[in-house]
Amino acid sequence: MTGASDDSGPRTADPPASSAHVAEKLALAIHEHRILPGTKLSEDEVGEVFGVSRTVVRAALQHLSHDQLITLRRNRGAFVAQPSIPEAREVFEARALLEPRTARSAAERTAPADLTRLQAHIDAEHAALAAGEVGRAVYLSGQFHIEIARIASQDTIREFITQLVARSSLIIALYWQRRSALCESHAHSALMRALAAHDGTLAEEVMQGHLLDLVSSLDLQNRAAAPRSLHEVFGGR
Amino acid sequence: MTGASDDSGPRTADPPASSAHVAEKLALAIHEHRILPGTKLSEDEVGEVFGVSRTVVRAALQHLSHDQLITLRRNRGAFVAQPSIPEAREVFEARALLEPRTARSAAERTAPADLTRLQAHIDAEHAALAAGEVGRAVYLSGQFHIEIARIASQDTIREFITQLVARSSLIIALYWQRRSALCESHAHSALMRALAAHDGTLAEEVMQGHLLDLVSSLDLQNRAAAPRSLHEVFGGR
């Protein structure tokens, strides 16, 4: 109410404006590095942006907090999470446990329609890179991994991988080192070929190597990167 | 509100009654089979029991919903989840991916204090079984698995295992077949011995076998168990 229909700006107020919707939008923005780690997400502010009350914002923030995308500090507010270096290692260790075996399962049941979608992901990722939208490329790259879990028909594991991929996006935002074009695309293509050939063993190996490459592209030795301050993040905002 | 101190019955109104506290209490009750799958958790009712408002209850329910311990249905309410047979399989497949390797890691860094705690868990489990408290035994059995992830110093994976163990408890409530005393205790002891010997390979194997045993003790073929109704669950309430 209160004339939420027009409001000032963004899309807002499509139909129901459920909390899940707000959470999704925020998650996407974080995933695409449109909101950087450490940023404060004030309830009032978010509510105003999306044209909803603090109640629904609060629910959305709690949801994101549970995915460890944001950190909720009592009486202080919500902040985009800043995974520490140990946490970053753990995330990729968890991925190393889950994804290779899942890729194997996926290879054994890949259908033609799946390959079409995977190719679409890769194409979109290339397009985003060509357009200079690095954040979006990171997001799409993550979606590729999630898609593989979907092919494996493992919803539970897919849920976990979804969380890990989202956190990986934060980790990339914090510890990305090698800004050379995402060579991952190559790995993704190789993975897709392994799936097309129904070669589970190969898919598992490729995925394992891909994840190792990803970790090695991060700077997880330098301990100075962790206590990154807000001012540092924002540059000179 | 106000005057929630005495109320009618249960513990209620300890001190602050934060939403996390309510969620934890509910989770424990579900975990111990004090609340059975399919049970409706009305916001008003839960709020009254714990002496808090619907706001905090809602937050707690959302938290549990995210862990898939309860199912939230729009305008219908919250119900304790009833994992389907495919979901049950997925849960144990995920555990099979995570836990054996985690047990291996744990074995390589088990400290004396860890063994003490593990033994305490096993003892408590035996005591619960001796007292006929099957639900509590199931809970403690799950905590044992979580403790292993803690020893492995893998907080992220531990979080996942915590979720999976909780869901496993629901699955056991629904599909438990072999009511013979939980032979798991034996497996847990074997696991502890492997950890004490720092034998990672053995620990991994024992854990894998233990999980397979667990699955085989369930009835995941019978499809009639799924659509269990509320009245059936409650008997004649």
Add this chain to the structure above:
DNA sequence: TGATACATTGTTGTATACGATCCCGCAGGT
């Protein structure tokens, strides 16, 4: 001049109020 204590302000935590949606039971028609 520097440090501490206090008042102020802003933000979150919780409770309550109102509106929307859905389920259940009943009247009426075919």
Add this chain to the structure above:
DNA sequence: ACCTGCGGGATCGTATACAACAATGTATCA
């Protein structure tokens, strides 16, 4: 007798109001 449309009751979804806490800025004192 069965099916269909409608109304009552209850529950959830969202918004708002008040209270508590933390952070900040200012004034006073050593």
